[in-house]
Amino acid sequence: MTSLETDEHRALRTAVAALGARHRGTFFTPEATDALWREAGKLGYLGVSVPEEYGGGGGGIAELAIVLEELGAAGCPLLLLVVSPSITGTVIARFGTDEQKRQWLPGLADGSRIMTFGITEPGAGSNSHRITTTARRAPDGSGDWLLTGRKVFISGVDVSDATLIVGRTEDARTGKLKPCLFIVERDTPGFEYRPIEMELNAAEKQFELSFDDIRLPAGALVGDENAGLLQLFAGLNPERIMSAAFALGMGRHALAKAVDYARTRTVWKEPIGAHQAIAHPLAQAHIELELARLMTQKAARLHDEGDDTGAGEAANMAKYAAAEANARAVDQAVHTLGGNGLTKEYGLAQLITASRVARIAPVSREMILNYVSHQTLGLPKSY
Numbered sequence: 366m367t368s369l370e371t372d373e374h375r376a377l378r379t380a381v382a383a384l385g386a387r388h389r390g391t392f393f394t395p396e397a398t399d400a401l402w403r404e405a406g407k408l409g410y411l412g413v414s415v416p417e418e419y420g421g422g423g424g425g426i427a428e429l430a431i432v433l434e435e436l437g438a439a440g441c442p443l444l445l446l447v448v449s450p451s452i453t454g455t456v457i458a459r460f461g462t463d464e465q466k467r468q469w470l471p472g473l474a475d476g477s478r479i480m481t482f483g484i485t486e487p488g489a490g491s492n493s494h495r496i497t498t499t500a501r502r503a504p505d506g507s508g509d510w511l512l513t514g515r516k517v518f519i520s521g522v523d524v525s526d527a528t529l530i531v532g533r534t535e536d537a538r539t540g541k542l543k544p545c546l547f548i549v550e551r552d553t554p555g556f557e558y559r560p561i562e563m564e565l566n567a568a569e570k571q572f573e574l575s576f577d578d579i580r581l582p583a584g585a586l587v588g589d590e591n592a593g594l595l596q597l598f599a600g601l602n603p604e605r606i607m608s609a610a611f612a613l614g615m616g617r618h619a620l621a622k623a624v625d626y627a628r629t630r631t632v633w634k635e636p637i638g639a640h641q642a643i644a645h646p647l648a649q650a651h652i653e654l655e656l657a658r659l660m661t662q663k664a665a666r667l668h669d670e671g672d673d674t675g676a677g678e679a680a681n682m683a684k685y686a687a688a689e690a691n692a693r694a695v696d697q698a699v700h701t702l703g704g705n706g707l708t709k710e711y712g713l714a715q716l717i718t719a720s721r722v723a724r725i726a727p728v729s730r731e732m733i734l735n736y737v738s739h740q741t742l743g744l745p746k747s748y
């Protein structure tokens with residue numbers, strides 16, 4: 366199943382799977398998720414992609430994706446691995462100042478600090494070119510920034526130390542707006558966050574943020590204010606690859622439960638798994654998950670080799686394939702268990718909502734199809 370991976374990758378899968386097995390059955394409670402986060406941090410699994418000089422494992426997103434997939438397959442995924450350390454760790458390691466690296470990377474690596482990621486806005490959604498969160502230099506000449514904006518659906522703010530906010534500055538010469546990234550510590554005066562009530566049974570909550578001219582030190586800006594989209598995409602490719610890993614883990618978890626059930630549940634002569642109407646969709650779900658994993662591995666490899674453009678296309682396709690494979694695997698798993706698919710005891714019904722997340726976030730199925738239509742196939746745009 367994992368023959369395309371190195372011996373180190375296989376060893377990592379086995380070790381993380383063993384950690385997951387110890388936490389199995391603790392799915393979706395904040396306390397259990399926190400305990401797993403701390404243990405995984407101590408064991409070095411949260412920091413596998415952080416550079417060694419900052420206390421990490423010196424690997425890449427390929428390794429971090431293995432960690433998330435295996436925890437998900439054990440039924441105890443860590444959603445915040447999708448943002449901290451993958452997006453924020455990658456962006457800071459690549460574009461941060463020495464001071465930002467010293468301040469954040471060791472904590473992101475051992476899990477003692479968490480940085481969330483905020484790009485989505487109520488009026489922009491899928492169209493991030495429309496974001497209006499704006500930064501301007503404080504008029505007092507201190508070099509500080511004043512940041513104003515609103516964000517929605519930002520995961521994990523309550524347990525984070527800071528959020529990496531995507532905003533824009535205004536070019537003094539042309540007046541054009543340019544994307545840029547700010548580290549906003551959670552206790553910054555005026556930084557307000559309110560939980561959004563979600564129909565999701567998950568340990569991690571989503572938040573609405575609002576801030577009006579909050580004052581940030583000059584050192585809150587990550588990288589170059591004129592770098593444009595490059596720095597942003599350096600974080601978005603890992604986010605998509607990790608979202609694919611999240612979906613793969615959940616799909617494997619659901620499928621394993623269904624296969625286990627189908628092997629033994631007998632209402633006629635043979636166990637229900639002998640009926641092709643049950644066996645074939647499960648086999649199909651397995652094939653689709655395997656194919657999605659292949660694309661996820663490709664995307665991670667391209668990203669880790671520094672091919673941002675190649676990784677962009679592959680990461681989008683991997684996220685699409687994994688989200689679709691997961692949604693179908695969960696659907697078939699619930700169906701395989703009959704009435705038990707909807708009981709709390711078997712814990713599968715809650716995955717129906719959870720499996721929808723990867724279809725919507727961090728970029729929806731339709732926006733990926735748009736990307737492939739335009740970028741890969743060269744078809745014209747409708748918007």
Ligand SMILES: Cc1cc2nc3c(=O)[nH]c(=O)nc-3n(C[C@H](O)[C@H](O)[C@H](O)COP(=O)(O)OP(=O)(O)OC[C@H]3O[C@@H](n4cnc5c(N)ncnc54)[C@H](O)[C@@H]3O)c2cc1C
Pocket residue numbers: 448481482483484485489490491492517518519520521571722725726727728729730731732735748
């Ligand atoms: C559980 C969860 C966690 C999240 N965590 C974070 C986070 O930590 N940080 C963060 O920044 N964001 C986060 N998000 C937000 C997520 O990235 C957005 O929900 C997503 O990008 C879609 O934006 P939207 O909800 O505004 O949908 P909209 O943009 O309003 O889209 C609604 C629907 O219209 C479709 N659509 C839109 N435009 C087009 C088009 N041109 N062509 C075809 N179809 C189109 C979409 O595909 C979608 O189906 C999270 C969301 C969820 C559900």
